[in-house]
Amino acid sequence: MSVDLEDAPSFPVPRTVPYQPPESYRQISSRGPLNKVTLWDKRRVWLVTGYAQGRRLLSDPKLSADRTRQEYPTMAPHLGAQAARKLVLVGEDPPIHDIHRRLLNPEFSLKKARALAPRIQELVDGLIDDMLAAGPTADLVQSYALPIPSLVMSELVGVPYEDHKFFQAATAGVMQAREPAETEAAGAQLAQYLGTLVERNLTEPGDGVIGRLVHYVQAGTITAAELTQLSMVLMIAGLETTSSMIPLGVVTLFAHPEQLAAFISGEVPVQTAVEELLRYLAVTDFAAVRWVTDDIEIDDVVIRAGDGIVVSSTMVNRDESVHADPHVFDISRGNRQHLTFGYGIHQCLGQNLARLQLETAYRTLFARIPGLRLAVPFEDLRMRSSGTMQGLESLPVTW
Numbered sequence: 001m002s003v004d005l006e007d008a009p010s011f012p013v014p015r016t017v018p019y020q021p022p023e024s025y026r027q028i029s030s031r032g033p034l035n036k037v038t039l040w041d042k043r044r045v046w047l048v049t050g051y052a053q054g055r056r057l058l059s060d061p062k063l064s065a066d067r068t069r070q071e072y073p074t075m076a077p078h079l080g081a082q083a084a085r086k087l088v089l090v091g092e093d094p095p096i097h098d099i100h101r102r103l104l105n106p107e108f109s110l111k112k113a114r115a116l117a118p119r120i121q122e123l124v125d126g127l128i129d130d131m132l133a134a135g136p137t138a139d140l141v142q143s144y145a146l147p148i149p150s151l152v153m154s155e156l157v158g159v160p161y162e163d164h165k166f167f168q169a170a171t172a173g174v175m176q177a178r179e180p181a182e183t184e185a186a187g188a189q190l191a192q193y194l195g196t197l198v199e200r201n202l203t204e205p206g207d208g209v210i211g212r213l214v215h216y217v218q219a220g221t222i223t224a225a226e227l228t229q230l231s232m233v234l235m236i237a238g239l240e241t242t243s244s245m246i247p248l249g250v251v252t253l254f255a256h257p258e259q260l261a262a263f264i265s266g267e268v269p270v271q272t273a274v275e276e277l278l279r280y281l282a283v284t285d286f287a288a289v290r291w292v293t294d295d296i297e298i299d300d301v302v303i304r305a306g307d308g309i310v311v312s313s314t315m316v317n318r319d320e321s322v323h324a325d326p327h328v329f330d331i332s333r334g335n336r337q338h339l340t341f342g343y344g345i346h347q348c349l350g351q352n353l354a355r356l357q358l359e360t361a362y363r364t365l366f367a368r369i370p371g372l373r374l375a376v377p378f379e380d381l382r383m384r385s386s387g388t389m390q391g392l393e394s395l396p397v398t399w
């Protein structure tokens with residue numbers, strides 16, 4: 001395969017339609033599954049748009065997720081901040097990654113997620129009661145999409161929900177800042193806040209993940225600082241993703257009325273519909289960013305040690321060899337082959353919990369407010385302009 005190294009288009013490019021990749025992404029992937037793109041800092045990296053190639057590379061131990069190394073590609077200016085580079089778990093390689101992951105895995109099993117289902121339902125119903133009492137018209141981002149994961153993650157991790165304004169702003173500050181200084185400040189505030197909680201749990205263990213993991217600190221397996229960092233990663237990863245995905249999914253259903261009707265009628269199981277939303281929306285846009293520690297040969301291309309690799313979930317999920325008519329949104333598709341949750345050792349820890357929240361959020365919303373519709377013309381919806389996570393500024397709805 002030949003790759004044109006001279007013509008490396010800009011990446012990432014903002015979406016204009018919430019559920020469609022920019023035109024340039026389609027052009028890039030039409031050239032083949034492995035291409036070069038140019039980042040904001042002029043660095044050239046590999047962009048993977050093929051599903052098989054994405055999985056093959058993300059299971060290769062020659063890929064490193066260590067963000068503290070200068071070889072690690074910085075995808076946006078704010079991600080150059082220390083607070084975004086020194087992330088435990090997601091930014092670690094084995095063996096330390098395995099140690100941290102093993103501590104957390106039991107907290108995020110399918111069984112644990114299922115046990116939370118009644119509580120998640122109760123929280124979601126409570127938010128709809130509030131919306132119905134205050135409306136009609138609501139901003140679905142503020143009234144629904146942000147509070148769902150905030151309530152769920154605060155209960156799960158053991159963070160007081162009363163502090164939600166602070167931790168929502170701080171996690172958004174890390175992820176969606178425009179400047180590295182903003183990310184640094186938000187990261188420092190969040191670390192200080194969670195550090196105090198960890199200290200408190202050391203003497204009075206609460207019933208969240210922090211309270212359950214403090215005995216590893218007492219036993220010397222990890223330090224209090226590591227537990228603070230782990231809870232920080234959980235809060236960032238758990239809040240930004242799910243809260244961005246809920247409104248994007250609602251808008252995608254609004255834009256495809258026949259699919260929405262099939263969803264509301266129950267013709268298609270909610271799990272199948274959510275899987276298609278996950279595939280189609282690829283909310284993180286790129287599932288993984290890595291650098292290569294040793295040469296890798298793939299499809300007759302040599303990826304050199306030190307090269308950066310970005311796996312585009314947006315385009316991998318639309319690989320024609322895996323999905324027929326990949327650009328068509330079809331909630332009955334029933335094909336779970338997508339990389340929205342990544343692949344390999346860093347595959348999303350919270351995916352069971354994410355699926356459960358999304359299923360409950362969409363099902364309950366349309367069941368309890370069947371006449372739900374946009375309160376503004378579709379063209380007036382604005383994608384968030386900062387950060388790399390795909391999301392809407394607001395989603396005004398009425399009923």
Ligand code: HEM
Pocket residue numbers: 065089090091101233234235237238239241242245283284286287288289339340341342343345346347348349350351353354
């Ligand atoms: C729609 C929702 C979500 C999406 C699309 C998503 C996506 C992803 C992706 C693509 C990765 C892999 C990153 C990489 O390989 O570099 C990842 C990792 C991770 N996710 Fe999620 N995520 C979601 C929800 C959640 C939730 C609810 C949690 C709750 C705690 C969570 C926690 C994590 C953690 C801790 C990691 C790092 C795992 C590791 O490095 O071993 N995510 N997620």
